[in-house]
Amino acid sequence: MIEPMAERLSSPVFVGRVAEITRLAAALERAVAGEPSTVMVAGEAGVGKTRLLAELIGQAREAGAVTLVGGCLDVGDGVLAYAPVVEAARSLGGMLDAEELGRVLGGSRAELARLVPELGEPVAGADPVAPARLFELLLGVLHRLAERRPVLLVVEDLHWADQSTRDLLGFLIRNVRAGVCMVLTYRSDDLHRRHPLRPFLAELGRNSRAERLEVGAFGRREVADLLAGITGERPSAKLVTEIRARSGGNPFFVEELLAASREGTAMPAALRDVVLARVEALSEPVQQVLRVAAVAGRRVDHNVLAAVSAQPVAQLVGVLREAVAHHVLSAEEGSESYAFRHALVQEAVYDDLLPVERGPLHAAYARALSDRIDKRAGSATAAELGQLAYHWYAAHDLGAALLACVGAGQAAEATYALAEALQHYERALELWAQVPQAAAQSPLDRVTVLRRAAQAAFLLGEHDRAIALAEVALAEVAMDGTEAGRRPLRTGVLLERLARYHWAAGDSARALETIERAVAAVPAEPPSRERARTLAARGHMLLLMNRHAEARECCEDAIAMARQVNARAVEGNALNSLAAALSFLGRLDVAGAYFEDAFRIAEEVGNTDDMCRARVNHGYALWAYGRWEEAAKLSLEAYRLAARFGLVRMYGRSALADAAESLIFLGRGEEALSLLEEEFAEFDSPTGFLDAAPLQARALYLLHRGDLAAAWEDLAAVLKSTPFSLDPQYAAPQFGRMAAVAMWDGRLEEAREAVAEGLRLLGDSDEGSLTIEMSHIGLTVEAAIAERAVAQRDAHEVGQARRIGRVLLERARTAAAHVSIPLVEARLMSAEAEWSRIEGASDPRRWAAALAAWQGLKCPFEIGYARWRYGEALLSAGASREAVAADLIEGWTVARDLGARLLAEEISALARRARIDLTSSEEAPEPSGRSAEPGDRFGLTPRERDVLKLVATGRTNRQIAQALFISDKTASVHVSNILAKLGAANRSEAAAISHRLGLG
DSSP: OOOOOSSOOSOSSOOSOHHHHHHHHHHHHHHHTTOOEEEEEEEOTTSSHHHHHHHHHHHHHHTTOEEEEEEOOOSSTTSSTTHHHHHHHHTHHHHSOHHHHHHHHGGGHHHHTTTOGGGSOOOTTOOOOOHHHHHHHHHHHHHHHHTTSOEEEEEEOGGGOOHHHHHHHHHHHHHOOTTEEEEEEEEGGGOOTTOTHHHHHHHHHHHTOSEEEEOOOOOHHHHHHHHHHHHSSOOOHHHHHHHHHHHTTOHHHHHHHHHHHHTTOOOOSSHHHHHHHHHHTSOHHHHHHHHHHHHHOSEEEHHHHHHHHTOOHHHHHHHHHHHHHTTSEEEOTTSSEEEESSHHHHHHHHHHSOHHHHHHHHHHHHHHHHHHHHHTTTOOOHHHHHHHHHHHHHTTOHHHHHHHHHHHHHHHHHTTOHHHHHHHHHHHHHHHTTOHHHHHHOSSOHHHHHHHHHHHHHHTTOHHHHHHHHHHHHHHHHHOOTTTTTHHHHHHHHHHHHHHHHHHTTOHHHHHHHHHHHHHHSOSSSOOHHHHHHHHHHHHHHHHTTOHHHHHHHHHHHHHHHHHTTOHHHHHHHHHHHHHHHHHTTOHHHHHHHHHHHHHHHHHHTOHHHHHHHHHHHHHHHHHTTOHHHHHHHHHHHHHHHHHTTOIIIIIHHHHHHHHHHHHHTTOHHHHHHHHHHHHHHSOSOOSGGGHHHHHHHHHHHHHHTOHHHHHHHHHHHHHHOOSOOOHHHHHHHHHHHHHHHHHTTOHHHHHHHHHHHHHHHTTOOOHHHHHHHHHHHHHHHHHHHHHHHHTTOHHHHHHHHHHHHHHHHHHHHHHTTOOOHHHHHHHHHHHHHHHHHHTSOOHHHHHHHHHHHHHHTOHHHHHHHHHHHHHHHHHTTOOHHHHHHHHHHHHHHHHHHTOHHHHHHHHHHHHHTTOOSSSSSSOOOTTOOOOOTTGGGTOOHHHHHHHHHHHTTOOHHHHHHHHTOOHHHHHHHHHHHHHHHTOSSHHHHHHHHHHHTOO
16 A cells, blocks of 8 residues: 655644534534434535544544444446445444444344445345335444444535435434434535535425534635644745635645645646646656546546556556655555545546547446456446446447446345436436347346336336336337247236336326236236236235225135245235235134234245235234234334334334324323334324324324314325325225314314215225224214204204215115124214214113223223213213213213313213212312313304404405315304304404404
């Protein structure tokens, strides 16, 4: 390794930057104290960002922090995905002993070794996976590191970051927890209007996830101190003035201008020329080597440089020694590589090359890399293959570039760099028709490249792009006459993937149509893996659409064929779907064994997705049966499994939501909230249907607590993050809970609309539990509307409530007839009891049956609600206070203990009207602790008070509707109700009463 020589070109003393280092030190101190922090350090090239970070890193190491440092590289678009993370992770092996490294890596060592081979033996032959898994695994590593020591993660030159690196860093910034300080640098002067880093920075700014630190130019005093630090003596005022003026206070240019002055080089006007002037002052052999090195990028390997420059070893070492001595290159410790001391030097030298010089040099680098790879029997890293593709393309050797792009795409897939894989594949496709001879030599044919590009786009969440690529692949297969025998099989597999892409894009109808085409395309005879795979996919799709009887039949066919052709992975996948379908058809006894078989097969073949899916589906099935203790335990196991495999986003969040809902139904709401809040702290705002379940679970908790505004906010967030229609499994809880919130808030018309939308989205689903859930809340809403209409003597509204209620009841009865599930039976009994309210006489016997059903399930909130309605029905039937008191006292006690404010208030109000002492003490307290509000004695609901405030300001119904985000009709109904309750003849009287009594 060549050591630096000659006189010093940089100051050994850290100059200036007091405010900047103080802010960075404060961020580091927050990490030491156990808090996360992120700082984006911006500044023009050469302003001293790296020197500033060197000072911070020194302080961090003194504080005992783990320091991980990596930089982004400018070596062609998309060829070094995750470069800074790879560089940072490599240092872990030398930093930690074997035991501690094992603890930090946890179960992710083999997966992470695909990206950083130094960490262990990578998973062999694994399929491409979504980058989200890698992101979660790396997040886990950072968190485990921070459990014992604070962590400083430094990433330099973010302006060169590839898309995968930007995505990863964005994820870490959003989700990193206690004890981690992240510092990222970028050149602010490089960010043109369409630079890809701009949206990344804008998103951080909107979410306040990171603070920004701008590193500015030096003033005159700092320039003088820097010059003094370099020369060892105070500079003359003239020199300071001249260099300050020419450099603009940029420390790098201060150093370069000083060096030019000391070497007797004339100072040119353009600062870019300063760099070239220093290079041109070197000997011609050094300049030639620097031109060759600049084509490689910021860093270059010694052996590759030797091959490209074609110089004798001794002569090359002498030339490099001179370049290092004059501080143009630096020898990198721990590797046989050199780096330009500043990126501006490399850029200036490369830009100064003539176009006719660049092409041959790129070709030479490509040949040198190819030779190196050949000497290792074809073994190459993803970075090397990416560089190879870049150099062949830059050399305009399109045939070699095509083949290199295909290889680079495959390698990128294997290291989670799907964005870069997609770029490589799409470039190969772009070149395909231009170089048919090279295309014929490709290890992957055009259809396979299209298929893999589509899958990469899908895993990146670019569903429209995936659909477009898959459709092109299908068209290619249709036109290809060379493999007529395999055409149906390839068509079927492509259609199966296309169906998945349509479903992910939210087009369930198109997805189902496409999977039907897939099954039709693949012949039933002879048996084939493709046929088994398409049948399994169809069964899964039918399951997602809640068509369980059809799903069961299709999955059974898939399993039979998979066993014929020994397709174990397909068999396990289909068993998983079959178990879920059977559980919804009332056969949990059989389903449980199938879930275990599916898990065992997935474990055998190493399919972590299906391992997680088996546990999540089994937990959800137990939840649907009301076996909430078991469901909570299994769902938490599923969550831990997903966390282990980096699949929290795909499976873990759903599992955690199932566990939380089980706990909520058991009355352990605070425990459920603790689980959910910990998970919400890990992730950013919701971005799709995968985030729906945790928000819906928290909304249920808030609804039970009576915090209607917060519950509505969570449910609204689900709709906002899901621009397409929700599938039935999400639609029923979504719109059922929206209806319940609106009903408890007195917005009965909105509640009715929510029920109608939920039932519409259920479509032809045969999942009885979802239909019962929607019908039950729908009947509860119609009962409230009917009772209001009776009080207002509105016979038409009473009739409409009964007509709608009758339809809902019949739908509930029909759904319940096909399943025998305790939760479904309890909801049906409650629905029957609510129907008696609609009929006009709440039936105590029906409420007693509902109460018994919920007691069997040990569901406190529903028990409390049923006791309230049972007591109300008894009183209406003429029962004595003594006969009712016990139920109301028990119901109120349950509501109070749960913190169910609104339910407790309703029971208290009923008890007061019946003159029943709930506490057997001097007076019954208000469970909610809420002080009386203006309007209580008129019976105004919270929403009616909101409307009245707007009436009092002279708003029209349309203006009220716009202000409260409700329909004009709903606003009109609210106003009519308010006038009736206040006894006002018109809006003016209502406004006067409002002002007089302080209601508005």
